[in-house]
Amino acid sequence: xxxxxxxxxxxxxxxxxxxxxxxxxxxxxxxxxxxxxxxxxxxxxxxxxxxxxxxxxxxxxxxxxxxxxxxxxxxxxxxxxxxxxxxxxxxxxxxxxxxxxxxxxxxxxxxxxxxxxxxxxxxxxxxxxxxxxxxxxxxxxxxxxxxxxxxxxxxxxxxxxxxxxxxxxxxxxxxxxxxxxxxxxxxxxxxxxxxxxxxxxxxxxxxxxxxxxxxxxxxxxxxxxxxxxxxxxxxxxxxxxxxxxxxxxxxxxxxxxxxxxxxxxxxxxxxxxxxxxxxxxxxxxxxxxxxxxxxxxxxxxxxxxxxxxxxxxxxxxxxxxxxxxxxxxxxxxxxxxxxxxxxxxxxxxxxxxxxxxxxxxxxxxxxxxxxxxxxxxxxxxxxxxxxxxxxxxxxxxxxxxxxxxxxxxxxxxxxxxxxxxxxxxxxxxxxxxxx
Amino acid sequence: xxxxxxxxxxxxxxxxxxxxxxxxxxxxxxxxxxxxxxxxxxxxxxxxxxxxxxxxxxxxxxxxxxxxxxxxxxxxxxxxxxxxxxxxxxxxxxxxxxxxxxxxxxxxxxxxxxxxxxxxxxxxxxxxxxxxxxxxxxxxxxxxxxxxxxxxxxxxxxxxxxxxxxxxxxxxxxxxxxxxxxxxxxxxxxxxxxxxxxxxxxxxxxxxxxxxxxxxxxxxxxxxxxxxxxxxxxxxxxxxxxxxxxxxxxxxxxxxxxxxxxxxxxxxxxxxxxxxxxxxxxxxxxxxxxxxxxxxxxxxxxxxxxxxxxxxxxxxxxxxxxxxxxxxxxxxxxxxxxxxxxxxxxxxxxxxx
Numbered sequence: 001x002x003x004x005x006x007x008x009x010x011x012x013x014x015x016x017x018x019x020x021x022x023x024x025x026x027x028x029x030x031x032x033x034x035x036x037x038x039x040x041x042x043x044x045x046x047x048x049x050x051x052x053x054x055x056x057x058x059x060x061x062x063x064x065x066x067x068x069x070x071x072x073x074x075x076x077x078x079x080x081x082x083x084x085x086x087x088x089x090x091x092x093x094x095x096x097x098x099x100x101x102x103x104x105x106x107x108x109x110x111x112x113x114x115x116x117x118x119x120x121x122x123x124x125x126x127x128x129x130x131x132x133x134x135x136x137x138x139x140x141x142x143x144x145x146x147x148x149x150x151x152x153x154x155x156x157x158x159x160x161x162x163x164x165x166x167x168x169x170x171x172x173x174x175x176x177x178x179x180x181x182x183x184x185x186x187x188x189x190x191x192x193x194x195x196x197x198x199x200x201x202x203x204x205x206x207x208x209x210x211x212x213x214x215x216x217x218x219x220x221x222x223x224x225x226x227x228x229x230x231x232x233x234x235x236x237x238x239x240x241x242x243x244x245x246x247x248x249x250x251x252x253x254x255x256x257x258x259x260x261x262x263x264x265x266x267x268x269x270x271x272x273x274x275x276x277x278x279x280x281x282x283x284x285x286x287x288x289x290x291x292x293x294x295x296x297x298x299x300x301x302x303x304x305x306x307x308x309x310x311x312x313x314x315x316x317x318x319x320x321x322x323x324x325x326x327x328x329x330x331x332x333x334x335x336x337x338x339x340x341x342x343x344x345x346x347x348x349x350x351x352x353x354x355x356x357x358x359x360x361x362x363x364x365x366x367x368x369x370x371x372x373x374x375x376x377x378x379x380x381x382x383x384x385x386x387x388x389x390x391x392x393x394x395x396x397x398x399x400x401x402x403x404x405x406x407x408x409x410x411x412x413x414x415x416x417x418x419x420x421x422x423x424x425x426x427x428x429x430x431x432x433x434x435x
Numbered sequence: 436x437x438x439x440x441x442x443x444x445x446x447x448x449x450x451x452x453x454x455x456x457x458x459x460x461x462x463x464x465x466x467x468x469x470x471x472x473x474x475x476x477x478x479x480x481x482x483x484x485x486x487x488x489x490x491x492x493x494x495x496x497x498x499x500x501x502x503x504x505x506x507x508x509x510x511x512x513x514x515x516x517x518x519x520x521x522x523x524x525x526x527x528x529x530x531x532x533x534x535x536x537x538x539x540x541x542x543x544x545x546x547x548x549x550x551x552x553x554x555x556x557x558x559x560x561x562x563x564x565x566x567x568x569x570x571x572x573x574x575x576x577x578x579x580x581x582x583x584x585x586x587x588x589x590x591x592x593x594x595x596x597x598x599x600x601x602x603x604x605x606x607x608x609x610x611x612x613x614x615x616x617x618x619x620x621x622x623x624x625x626x627x628x629x630x631x632x633x634x635x636x637x638x639x640x641x642x643x644x645x646x647x648x649x650x651x652x653x654x655x656x657x658x659x660x661x662x663x664x665x666x667x668x669x670x671x672x673x674x675x676x677x678x679x680x681x682x683x684x685x686x687x688x689x690x691x692x693x694x695x696x697x698x699x700x701x702x703x704x705x706x707x708x709x710x711x712x713x714x715x716x717x718x719x720x721x722x723x724x725x726x727x728x729x730x731x732x733x734x735x736x737x738x739x740x741x742x743x744x745x746x747x748x749x750x751x752x753x754x755x756x757x758x759x760x761x762x763x764x765x766x767x768x769x770x771x772x773x774x775x776x777x778x779x780x781x782x783x784x785x786x787x788x
Binding site: 246252253254255256257259260261264267268271272275276280281282284285286288289291292293294295296299314317318321322324325328332 | 439440441445446449450453483484545546548549558615617620621622623624625626629630632633634635649650651652653656657660664
């Protein structure tokens with residue numbers, strides 16, 4: 001469990017949204033397929049169907065799990081992957097459902113049902129699916145508000161919060177009943193009334209904060225509804241394209257997978273077309289902005305509440321982070337200055353050592369000269385001294401010498417570089433050179 | 436008439452086979468569930484806070500004396516460049532004698548929310564480059580940036596050209612307002628300030644949703660259907676699971692850095708206008724005079740080729756080379772074709788300079 005309830009809240013929000021939107025989207029496109037299927041004038045013969053299809057899974061493998069069908073089994077299997085789960089849930093099962101739908105309607109055609117009635121039935125199913133989509137409750141946030149439209153009942157709120165957090169977020173702080181009682185006693189127990197009530201009296205600031213949350217939730221709900229319209233438009237466009245192209249294309253589809261892949265191509269194309277409109281960009285922005293605004297307003301209300309209950313809140317933590325960040329930066333500066341100081345000290349010491357060595361060397365010479373005033377140093381000794389000097393110089397000025405060496409090496413490298421860098425050394429699809 | 440040619444028997448066989456694969460997939464995928472990306476041996480040699488500089492253990496004698504510093508994006512993790520031995524850009528470069536360092540951004544937490552773009556470019560990239568210059572007693576390093584890391588590397592190279600000997604950008608956005616840039620398009624009207632104020636850091640989960648939403652039918656559905664079809668091939672499953680781990684192992688983005696990047700680059704498209712500001716200095720791409728190798732994916736849906744190729748029009752380097760790879764944003768690092776073509780091209784280009 002995350003130690004950051006806000007982060008956890010955000011994560012669950014996102015995953016719940018994906019789960020609901022994904023499920024609704026899948027249902028919508030399946031229904032769209034059904035609808036489109038019925039709207040075209042196919043005859044069973046065009047599919048090469050005779051007696052229709054029998055049971056898909058009649059010879060299903062022995063099942064040693066609790067799953068009653070491959071569909072259930074796939075759901076169980078995918079739930080193992082919490083990270084990928086929400087977005088990926090249902091992919092395999094949807095493919096199976098896709099096959100089932102095709103089977104069902106092919107069977108109806110094969111049985112000689114009236115195509116117009118089948119089309120009507122499919123259209124109705126599609127419309128129901130769209131209705132469901134547009135009424136979709138986008139997240140636990142909205143559930144929280146929906147559940148409490150009749151009043152801010154602490155037990156319902158707690159349940160909603162528990163669902164969102166996965167556990168009681170206040171287990172180490174105040175008791176939930178204290179928390180929700182505090183909210184419940186703040187003013188109106190009716191959101192509708194709360195929204196339009198004049199903010200007066202001792203709880204004025206609390207009331208305004210709560211009104212802000214309610215307004216933010218309304219804005220968020222409206223933004224999500226617009227996004228759902230885009231989703232519906234995408235499926236509509238994808239469906240039209242699917243059948244239009246299927247009717248005129250050269251491609252021959254001989255498997256369910258082939259039909260499915262072709263559907264995905266159409267859906268992606270229709271989706272991209274919709275996404276690249278200005279309306280989509282604005283509505284997408286508003287969906288994100290309204291969500292951020294809702295979080296901010298919620299945060300402001302909770303900040304106020306936590307402060308009242310002497311529980312650390314976002315504002316306090318942000319203050320600590322700012323202080324910490326400033327201290328870190330200051331520490332780095334001090335370290336850099338310290339390193340700089342050390343370097344200067346080291347350089348000074350090295351220079352002093354060099355001077356001292358020179359003095360020692362001179363003294364040694366002087367001692368030797370005075371001891372053996374008639375003996376000159378041998379060539380061998382002189383060579384050694386020279387060598388020592390060079391070593392000493394290298395030690396004292398090593399970095400600079402190395403840099404010089406590198407500089408030379410680079411010059412050599414630059415010279416050896418081909419003059420024309422457009423030379424096509426790479427065996428690849430395409431290499432171009434702008435210059 | 437539609438060109439559907441289905442026979443009941445064939446369809447029944449197909450659905451039965453798919454069901455059986457579905458049934459067996461659990462065992463096959465379960466075995467691979469714990470596989471994680473990352474295969475080359477490395478050692479942390481330098482740190483700035485929780486950001487680490489890693490040195491990869493050489494696999495052969497050096498072919499290039501200048502170390503190569505890899506700068507990954509702040510989105511997802513750098514293991515994508517080292518997925519598994521036969522699909523690793525890093526390993527391929529090591530095998531060809533390149534001395535590789537990589538900055539690991541770690542997982543920013545709530546306390547990192549004030550970390551800015553300036554921190555990433557000057558403090559972290561700059562700090563690591565200064566470390567390498569000191570440790571190797573050199574004047575400049577070779578820099579390889581990946582995606583957003585390429586954009587940051589480009590900024591650094593324009594600000595400090597004397598410290599970058601060669602710059603390699605891979606799938607790197609430069610012009611953020613090209614016609615077919617879907618990500619930029621949907622982000623145009625997002626109130627970045629409010630988003631970050633509400634979230635602190637931008638959560639990795641939200642980022643995942645946004646990326647998935649660019650191709651929802653392929654990435655959230657078809658991909659898994661394909662997985663079931665290939666679930667009886669251990670190699671396919673293993674690679675898929677490593678990729679899946681990489682895709683959803685998403686660090687949050689430090690709030691301030693995201694704010695800086697989204698506003699300046701995605702919304703204002705300031706880089707090509709010379710208006711991006713880092714630490715009080717404007718980034719002028721004309722100052723980027725180091726040799727540049729710009730690699731991009733022909734079918735990249737996240738960073739369209741046009742967004743990357745724009746670098747040619749603005750960069751100050753005389754020595755500029757483009758390499759178009761026939762693949763997508765990720766394929767350029769992990770596909771078998773990329774593995775054979777991209778690393779040798781990089782090494783050849785580097786060793787010629």
